[in-house]
Amino acid sequence: MAGAPRRRSAGDRRAQLVAIGLELLPTTPVQELTIDEVARRAGISRSLLFHYFASKRDYYTAVTRAAADVLREHLAPRPGLPADEQAAGMLDRYVGWVETYRDAHLAFVRGAAAGDPWVAEVYEETREALVEVTLTALDVPDDTRRRQLLRAWFAFTEDLVSQWVREPSMARAELVELLRGLLTRLLDD
Amino acid sequence: MAGAPRRRSAGDRRAQLVAIGLELLPTTPVQELTIDEVARRAGISRSLLFHYFASKRDYYTAVTRAAADVLREHLAPRPGLPADEQAAGMLDRYVGWVETYRDAHLAFVRGAAAGDPWVAEVYEETREALVEVTLTALDVPDDTRRRQLLRAWFAFTEDLVSQWVREPSMARAELVELLRGLLTRLLDD
DNA sequence: TAGCTTGCTGACCGTTGCTCAGCAAGCCGA
DNA sequence: TCGGCTTGCTGAGCAACGGTCAGCAAGCTA
Numbered sequence A, B: 001m002a003g004a005p006r007r008r009s010a011g012d013r014r015a016q017l018v019a020i021g022l023e024l025l026p027t028t029p030v031q032e033l034t035i036d037e038v039a040r041r042a043g044i045s046r047s048l049l050f051h052y053f054a055s056k057r058d059y060y061t062a063v064t065r066a067a068a069d070v071l072r073e074h075l076a077p078r079p080g081l082p083a084d085e086q087a088a089g090m091l092d093r094y095v096g097w098v099e100t101y102r103d104a105h106l107a108f109v110r111g112a113a114a115g116d117p118w119v120a121e122v123y124e125e126t127r128e129a130l131v132e133v134t135l136t137a138l139d140v141p142d143d144t145r146r147r148q149l150l151r152a153w154f155a156f157t158e159d160l161v162s163q164w165v166r167e168p169s170m171a172r173a174e175l176v177e178l179l180r181g182l183l184t185r186l187l188d189d
Numbered sequence C: 001t002a003g004c005t006t007g008c009t010g011a012c013c014g015t016t017g018c019t020c021a022g023c024a025a026g027c028c029g030a
Numbered sequence D: 001t002c003g004g005c006t007t008g009c010t011g012a013g014c015a016a017c018g019g020t021c022a023g024c025a026a027g028c029t030a
Helices: A010-024 A035-042 A046-052 A056-075 A083-101 A103-113 A117-138 A144-166 A172-188 B010-024 B035-042 B046-052 B056-075 B083-101 B103-113 B117-138 B144-166 B172-188
Strands: none
Touching (some): A010 A035, A010 A046, A035 A056, A056 A083, A083 A103, A144 B144, B010 B035, B010 B046, B010 B056, B035 B056, B056 B083, B083 B103, B083 B117, B083 B144, B083 B172, B117 B144
16 A cells, blocks of 8 residues: 555556546445545545546546446347347346446436436437447337337336336346337337 | 515515525526525525525425426326326326426436435435326226336336427327337236 | 656635524514 | 514625646656
């Protein structure tokens, strides 16, 4: 600890600060995360943080984007699998994710969604990307109606899984199957 | 204007402050609403606001609750109608509501959802109440599984309608019918 | 050694949430 | 009319926060 280098390269320091934000995110609503606290944890002055991030918003956006990237990577379809198995696989990974992180996940999703417009924007981007990736993974036609339904289905899934984790009202397999069935019914029309 | 009474009764003043908050809510994310601004609009000192509301949180909660009450009242089932017409009526009113308020509604819903735990709590209460009222209005059995599905359906509806208002991807009637059909399918099981 | 780049800090500023002692408006009994 | 009570209301002031800025100093090179 005491032997840690006092001076880091710009890239290292930036990464460290974002990492600290990611650590704090599960326990702290995004906007209650103070610059003071982050700087204290990093063992640096507030001023240095402002050297790397133009503003608090800028820092939050970076942290939120990093969190979103982790989730996206986790949910990404596994190449090589047939289209009809992708949905089940992604759903399974999603439920597993929420099971693992519970409140942390909710805090992230909801916290990102509202809070402030700039963070909401990152969240929006992520959703859009997930819709994109799912549409191609499931190999269904791409039109506005389907996109909207898919997005709404994500909202449904997000909400249902959050509730289910807290109070399982059906078997896990049943939950996944229900969501998968709903998805195909909505998209096949 | 100049003739307005300088001293109001406690109840009047409280109501006035909440009303100002409600006015500001559509254009301002909940937490960007500063005490200074509210006090300025009310023509009083900041200190007085803290006399009526123990803290900023307390004030926000009161405002959010007031907003939620307006929405709840608007969506409430019309007594006397048969159960199977209630869903269509409530959905119609909901879509109309979102059509009218658009971003304001989104700002409220999302803004309330995240932001801060205490406001989220009010939002949670409101959702719970809507689930309750809908279950009885539709006259379906009340169990955990149905409650969770209904809540998730609300999330779906909220999201889909928000998107649809921005970019109508189907006829209005079709939208309402899709939502109503999904609801009955989910609850009848 | 001098000189450069650059990671880094301390002191400072305006704003915001919040406190507190106390003023004063309006109603009372005398 | 006067004193006294309640209570709506204010101004000064504090601590914490986001953000700025001049300048120190670590580490490389010549």
